[in-house]
Amino acid sequence: MTTASDGPKKLFIKTYGCQMNVYDSQRMAEAMGAEGYVLTEDQSQADMVLLNTCHIREKAAEKLYSDLGRLKPLKAERPDLKIGVAGCVAQAEGDEIIRRMPIVDLVVGPQAYHRLPAMVKKGGGVDTEFPVEDKFEHLPKAPATRRAPAAFLTVQEGCDKFCAFCVVPYTRGAEVSRPVSRILTEARDLVARGVREITLLGQNVNGWHGEGPGGGEWGFGRLIRAIAEIDGLDRIRYTTSHPNDMADDLIEAHGSEQKLMPYLHLPVQSGSDRILKAMNRKHTAEEYLRLIDRIRAARPDIMLTSDFIVGFPGETDEDHRATLKLVEEVGFGTAFSFKYSPRPGTPAYDRPEVESVLADARLQELQALLSRQQKAAQEGMVGRELSVLFEKPGRNDGQMVGKSDYLHAVFVEAPEAKVGDLVRVRITHSAANSLAGELLAA
Numbered sequence: 001m002t003t004a005s006d007g008p009k010k011l012f013i014k015t016y017g018c019q020m021n022v023y024d025s026q027r028m029a030e031a032m033g034a035e036g037y038v039l040t041e042d043q044s045q046a047d048m049v050l051l052n053t054c055h056i057r058e059k060a061a062e063k064l065y066s067d068l069g070r071l072k073p074l075k076a077e078r079p080d081l082k083i084g085v086a087g088c089v090a091q092a093e094g095d096e097i098i099r100r101m102p103i104v105d106l107v108v109g110p111q112a113y114h115r116l117p118a119m120v121k122k123g124g125g126v127d128t129e130f131p132v133e134d135k136f137e138h139l140p141k142a143p144a145t146r147r148a149p150a151a152f153l154t155v156q157e158g159c160d161k162f163c164a165f166c167v168v169p170y171t172r173g174a175e176v177s178r179p180v181s182r183i184l185t186e187a188r189d190l191v192a193r194g195v196r197e198i199t200l201l202g203q204n205v206n207g208w209h210g211e212g213p214g215g216g217e218w219g220f221g222r223l224i225r226a227i228a229e230i231d232g233l234d235r236i237r238y239t240t241s242h243p244n245d246m247a248d249d250l251i252e253a254h255g256s257e258q259k260l261m262p263y264l265h266l267p268v269q270s271g272s273d274r275i276l277k278a279m280n281r282k283h284t285a286e287e288y289l290r291l292i293d294r295i296r297a298a299r300p301d302i303m304l305t306s307d308f309i310v311g312f313p314g315e316t317d318e319d320h321r322a323t324l325k326l327v328e329e330v331g332f333g334t335a336f337s338f339k340y341s342p343r344p345g346t347p348a349y350d351r352p353e354v355e356s357v358l359a360d361a362r363l364q365e366l367q368a369l370l371s372r373q374q375k376a377a378q379e380g381m382v383g384r385e386l387s388v389l390f391e392k393p394g395r396n397d398g399q400m401v402g403k404s405d406y407l408h409a410v411f412v413e414a415p416e417a418k419v420g421d422l423v424r425v426r427i428t429h430s431a432a433n434s435l436a437g438e439l440l441a442a
């Protein structure tokens with residue numbers, strides 16, 4: 001019989017989906033760390049397995065149930081193994097998960113993570129409430145040993161936009177912005193632990209509008225400026241944004257705040273006004289393009305990335321061509337594109353779908369165009385001098401890998417360097433998904 005080894009209890013977390021979930025998994029690991037659990041990468045040795053789920057992509061619930069099916073033999077061997085389901089599928093499915101899969105001990109929604117240790121102590125349960133208390137205030141801080149040079153910081157959760165294809169407003173709830181003082185405290189704490197780059201996270205992060213230290217409301221641009229004042233912090237990024245929340249002060253911050261990296265993920269989803277309306281995006285293609293003009297006027301070297309949904313219900317060839325035209329006009333550094341798949345509970349769920357082969361062909365055409373743009377953007381970096389923040393050793397001896405200002409992975413021969421060094425590099429080569437460069441004198 002397999003058993004978890006002696007010593008501290010071991011927690012295995014599988015994280016699906018977006019950076020919000022990566023951040024949440026870290027915070028849950030920290031919460032369980034305070035209860036004596038340490039992380040393991042070996043599921044078979046775990047005392048507790050936590051699946052932190054995502055509901056954005058196709059067949060999320062089915063994927064969860066098939067992963068749970070694979071855990072059945074382990075649970076049969078070790079009935080004391082605790083199995084938990086967190087994240088957006090947990091929120092959407094609730095106690096249905098335990099009904100369908102009795103091997104699951106607990107189900108916890110994204111707003112109730114701070115209650116996870118208590119649930120484990122109690123032996124399990126279901127908590128998918130949207131509690132009034134701020135979960136972040138009830139989650140323990142990262143142990144002082146965590147010294148990754150780049151970290152996430154959630155500033156905002158939930159969404160009030162109700163795009164017709166999206167489950168987020170239902171699984172993560174209404175928009176909530178954390179107050180400035182709490183964000184600054186967490187940011188300073190991260191920097192004190194060696195963090196040099198912070199990515200501010202939120203489902204609709206640029207819609208953040210939080211309470212300022214002396215009362216009164218701040219906008220997101222002002223928050224970025226306040227964070228940029230922290231000594232020792234070198235880089236700020238944020239994701240994910242909605243075009244309608246690119247306020248003037250935020251655009252201005254892209255021009256004036258050097259710590260704000262020249263990289264912006266700004267999903268547009270489609271280039272057709274008809275489809276944008278059907279998606280309830282509340283802006284037109286032209287408005288998006290003029291917004292890009294304003295952002296580029298503030299920060300000419302900014303790299304833009306986006307999300308696209310292909311084959312949204314009602315999409316015609318003409319709509320698809322409008323999307324290609326928009327992509328041609330903007331020129332993206334990279335982009336994520338997906339074939340539409342209906343999410344239960346969303347307004348578009350019951351709408352007649354575009355024929356699958358047609359949607360596949362459109363997706364291929366769009367991805368080919370986006371790949372060409374990505375390749376051109378990467379090759380355009382060759383010969384340029386960029387800053388690179390080293391995050392880990394590379395594959396070869398003496399090699400380090402880090403992220404450029406534009407979020408490209410960059411491999412550099414730097415035998416003397418260490419993780420956390422921020423260096424100047426001349427880019428010498430562009431490969432499929434990364435760049436190579438040589439160290440410049442400090």
Ligand code: SF4
Binds near residue numbers: 159167204
């Ligand atoms: S803005 Fe983003 S998170 Fe909000 S409903 Fe639309 S796609 Fe979903």
